Amino acid sequence: MTQTVKPVKTGLREVSRSVPRLEGVQKVTGAIEYIHHLRLPGMLYGKIVRSTVAHANIVSIDAAAARELPGVHAVITGEDVLKIVPSPYYGPAFHDQPVLAIGKVHHVGEPVAVVLATDPHVAEDGADLVVVEYDELEPVFDEVAAAQPGAPIVHEELKPAGTFADLKHLKGKKHTNIALDAMVRHGDIERGFAMADHVFEDTFKSGQVMHTPLEPFVSLAETRSGKELTIHTASQSPSFVRMEVARMLGWQENKVRVRAAFLGGGFGAKLYIKLEALVAVLALIVRRPVRIGLTMEEQFYTITKHGTTVRMKTGVKNDGTIVARQVMTWWNGGAFADIGPRVTQKSGFTAAGPYDIEHVSLDSVAVYTNLPPAGAFRGFGIPQLVWAYESQADIIARKLGMDPVEFRLKNVLRDGDEHATGTIMSNAKVVECVESVARMIGWDKPFDRGTGVIRRGRGIAVGLKASISPTTSVALVTVAADGSCTLAISTVDMGQGSDTAMAQVAAETLGIRTESINVVHSDTDVTPYDMATLGSRSTYHMGNAVRLAADDARNQLLALAATYLGVPAETCVCKDGVISTSEGKSMTFKELFVARFGMQAGNVVGTGSFEPPYAKPDMTTGQSKNVTPFWMIGATAVEITVDTETGRITVDKCVTAGDVGRAINPAIVERQLNGAAIMAIGSSISEVMIFENGQVVNASLADYKIPSFLDIPKHIQAELIQDPHPTAPYGAKGVGESGSFGPTPAIANALEDACGVRVREMPLLPERVLRAIREAAGTPLESE
């Protein structure tokens, strides 16, 4: 397990240094704060009664037996919620999700009632006693079937939130499950196919998977007057929780305080509203603090990664030039839209891949079904698309007799090329990422191809992602009278190391040491607005805001020093808590405060606010002059072993390259790349939610296998491609998802390299692989 981090000479002191995580000691001693551990005086534990059917009208809810159970404080249903909230629906894209089911359930596991008790075990027992009678409706589970006319309808009427312009036309629409149709039109697709010497058509499917954060979802709410609320929550988006709960209640935002601590993993699961609206309403109804923490099983019914069907048609010339690509993607959004429509659009416009293609036509639809909701999942839809276009890249290269690396390098987008959205590519190191992984895996060198029933193969893949825009981040830097510095941001550290990285940006700007900075965690009464911690956006967006805030604080300190030292501010330098002039005069921060406030007192407060450059794409063509503030590029190459008697795949080597702009903290960035790659290996070879009538039959770590020590490659390596981005803070781009792009198709490509079979459905479970091998050998297994 070797590691490759190239040292870069930067002239920087804090940025580019692998500073150990600021909270590291607290993590190894177990003392770190998670909301998981929070208990409030007098609080009640809530246990959710969940729907047992996928699609039904609720006939009755009988809670009498539960209410009579000694120790049960209350049983709350949708009717109780309606008494205090006239329209108790929430969601970032559609107001489609009820706090508790009202009249109808849309998926197995949908919250129908909550039992509250001072003892969590009593609440659990009480939940078992609530009897719900359903009148079942026909469900629909498959995303393609649900998009057809005549399919069972999940929501009678579409209710877009109004936040996103491209959803407004769906308001009030009936008889459809399509929650967004996004498109890109570039060139003339029919002419493109007419020019092609070969046309390839394939359909790729991927199953629904779950984030599996080890700290399960948990939220608490408390109120003192019934006219304000404090919500403590393991959330990646405290600012959104505040706005959305306030909107739903018809309150001013400043009446809702939302705070988060460190998260025990997030990966996109803990975004938008999960349990927050429910605990808020419960606290308002019972006027006691309420805590709801989920079990691992319940997490499977809360939020997932979209299952997808991708139909891809590609035209190529004999020399391997891709001339046309048409892609239709169906995203299985489950019963509630969550952020699915944004996944559909933001990822959808990259479905042609990191390739320079003259004629492109892309369609992407978000589809409601009666499965548990799908939302953001590390990669925000990109891994499902890379899986399709990079699988097909190898199918094409193989047919044309070209080397897969050569085929990619012939077609990749280079800086200055026009992307299918019309945006001119810049600072996107696609070539370098492909070449890096090819070099690390030894693409040109022979390797052990196995013998007998054991076969070995190699595969490679590269993907690109646009950043989430337009979004806002605001930061606050406060310097105290002793010169110490506090950074207040709503970015949530869920393990990606944002506290440390943001402190490094502030420290570099202020000329102080990272380790001396205190980072205040999200508390919407204290920390300013941030859109959310998602989509690898924090380093770039919040990083820019932090840099601006630190600049502001430094400039104020320099101005003060200039006054007292009697020199122009431009001639002063700020380093290690001392401001000095070229003539050798100097003042410490502390001395400045004494001079300014008459004693050691007061603050200097710096603020920074950042919104990236961005041009909204045209709704009918998807064209935009500037569709993203920066591109993320990630490539992966793998070497695998296939046991052709069992179909089991072992990933032996996995090498990943990411275009990171500049790594603020190289050690953490490298771990993000490898961590994302290992997570993607899980959804490539072992993880998938298995459904029967909408019920997840493997909702347990016993049957849903996330990678353990025995499942990960023995050789793991990451290379950081560093090319400082001009609009990024110290050149640093987001990187948390880049490692997740390539592994899935790389493994599928390696499978074909090893034993000549092409599987078009993920994950590559042993049975699926074995069936493909036996099919190819002319000795197929009996059907399921």
Next chain:
Amino acid sequence: MADGRKTIRFTLNGRAVSADVAPHENLIEVLTRDFALHGARVSCAQGLCGCCTVSVDGVATSGCLFLAPFANGTTIETVESLAVGDRLDPIQTAFLENAAFQCGFCTPGFIMMTRELLDRIPDPSDDEIRHYLSGNLCRCAAYPEIVTAVRSAARERATTKA
């Protein structure tokens, strides 16, 4: 639910303690509620992820499956017992220095399991490390760094003993 509650006495991180527990409560609930120890955490609640690993009479145990009444008369150690004041245990230092964690939720479990591994196999091979720690899951996938940290802790322990 008050029925069946009983007082148990056990040794916790070197101190004699007692607690009133219900028959269905697990050890982690009691450590969290009565002793404010938060290092061992319930995640999967099925003994499959290792986040709740504590030492019971010297054996690394999934605390989420260990009923609290059975703790009566035992000696229990949690991750909080390792550091002496500000001085970290060599295993903690090794995890820290090798950045062998991201979100940190699974980390105390890994550290407790590593302690048992090194007590039993002072100089483990990489395969022995992977196998011994295979019952502990890390969703952030700091696995490569954990192997490095365990090797480093083993070396440090050998040096200290020599």
